[in-house]
Amino acid sequence: MDSDDDIPCAKAINVTSPDDPAVLSEEVLELANGCLCCSIKDAGIAAIEKLMQRKGSFDYIVLETTGLADPGPIASIFWQNEEYSAGLGKEIILDGVVCVVDAVFGRTQMEEDHSVDGIGESLRQIASSDVVLLNKIDVVQSENDLLKTEDMIHRVNPSAPIYRTTHANIDISRIININAYRMADHIRPSGLDEAGANLGQGMVPRPKHYELRGISSLQMTIPPLSPEKLANFETWIQRVLWDKELPKDDSSPDTHPVQILRCKGLFVMESGKEYILQGVQTMYEISEVNGQGVHGLPSAGKLVLIGKGLDEIARSSLLSVLM
Numbered sequence: 001m002d003s004d005d006d007i008p009c010a011k012a013i014n015v016t017s018p019d020d021p022a023v024l025s026e027e028v029l030e031l032a033n034g035c036l037c038c039s040i041k042d043a044g045i046a047a048i049e050k051l052m053q054r055k056g057s058f059d060y061i062v063l064e065t066t067g068l069a070d071p072g073p074i075a076s077i078f079w080q081n082e083e084y085s086a087g088l089g090k091e092i093i094l095d096g097v098v099c100v101v102d103a104v105f106g107r108t109q110m111e112e113d114h115s116v117d118g119i120g121e122s123l124r125q126i127a128s129s130d131v132v133l134l135n136k137i138d139v140v141q142s143e144n145d146l147l148k149t150e151d152m153i154h155r156v157n158p159s160a161p162i163y164r165t166t167h168a169n170i171d172i173s174r175i176i177n178i179n180a181y182r183m184a185d186h187i188r189p190s191g192l193d194e195a196g197a198n199l200g201q202g203m204v205p206r207p208k209h210y211e212l213r214g215i216s217s218l219q220m221t222i223p224p225l226s227p228e229k230l231a232n233f234e235t236w237i238q239r240v241l242w243d244k245e246l247p248k249d250d251s252s253p254d255t256h257p258v259q260i261l262r263c264k265g266l267f268v269m270e271s272g273k274e275y276i277l278q279g280v281q282t283m284y285e286i287s288e289v290n291g292q293g294v295h296g297l298p299s300a301g302k303l304v305l306i307g308k309g310l311d312e313i314a315r316s317s318l319l320s321v322l323m
């Protein structure tokens with residue numbers, strides 16, 4: 001961790017290859033300007049492509065950022081690369097963001113987290129994650145401490161699974177090839193809302209809203225949508241992501257700033273089709289899910305938004321579009 005960095009960003013690409021003794025299993029590429037997030041399109045991805053040219057393709061690339069990095073811009077650049085790159089670059093796809101939280105100090109770090117724009121790095125990292133490892137549980141005194149930390153992580157990011165680990169020991173399938181930016185399964189509602197009631201057609205449990213030190217999240221179950229409602233939602237999310245404010249209407253004429261760090265959703269259409277929403281920073285994608293209906297019930301979608309300003313007003317604005 002480089003605590004004296006001015007700009008929180010990754011400093012190197014570290015690609016490990018246990019089968020390659022010639023490089024002692026590890027190769028580190030230092031980037032010329034030392035900053036991955038500002039220059040990844042030309043330097044970061046280009047550096048990985050160069051490695052791929054020299055050594056052949058990789059099964060998987062693990063990119064470890066500094067402890068101060070904001071994963072959002074880095075994830076969005078890799079995601080953008082999927083769309084715009086050609087040749088070898090096309091093989092570099094974004095699988096997911098994993099965050100390791102220290103089970104001993106993590107809660108204090110989250111409680112004391114702050115930055116100029118109100119979202120400190122530890123909350124940003126948790127907010128942007130697809131999976132969270134709560135590590136060093138062997139040195140935590142009580143189960144209650146672990147539960148409190150898990151609850152805090154869940155309030156910041158209600159959609160990421162949290163796995164307790166020691167020495168980050170984890171079944172690799174939980175963090176590799178998770179396809180977090182493509183699959184709908186991890187967003188799919190379980191069929192029971194939090195009170196344990198079955199979700200029937202047209203029944204919508206109350207959306208859940210959490211807030212912790214500037215980061216808020218909004219989670220809601222969504223009934224089957226008409227194409228028109230989905231189109232309305234798309235207009236809404238564009239306004240929120242790109243203009244960073246809620247759409248104004250007669251009932252809410254004032255400017256209401258909103259900043260989304262990560263959004264995920266699964267929309268079930270009245271026709272039975274399913275669409276998945278994925279978004280990071282200002283980028284989003286809504287794409288049809290193939291093989292819908294494999295899970296049978298419930299016929300309900302789900303939406304998770306994580307960022308700033310996602311309060312009751314944001315909730316009402318969203319409900320007016322979706323319900």
Ligand SMILES: Nc1nc2c(ncn2[C@@H]2O[C@H](COP(=O)(O)OP(=O)(O)OP(=O)(O)O)[C@@H](O)[C@H]2O)c(=O)[nH]1
Pocket residue numbers: 001067135136137138139165166167168
């Ligand atoms: N008791 C215990 N120690 C751990 C665990 N995980 C890591 N450690 C120890 O904690 C120390 C720091 O581990 P690192 O993996 O270097 O931590 P890090 O945060 O990645 O460090 P930097 O990336 O260098 O900032 C090492 O001495 C590890 O052996 C754990 O689950 N339990």
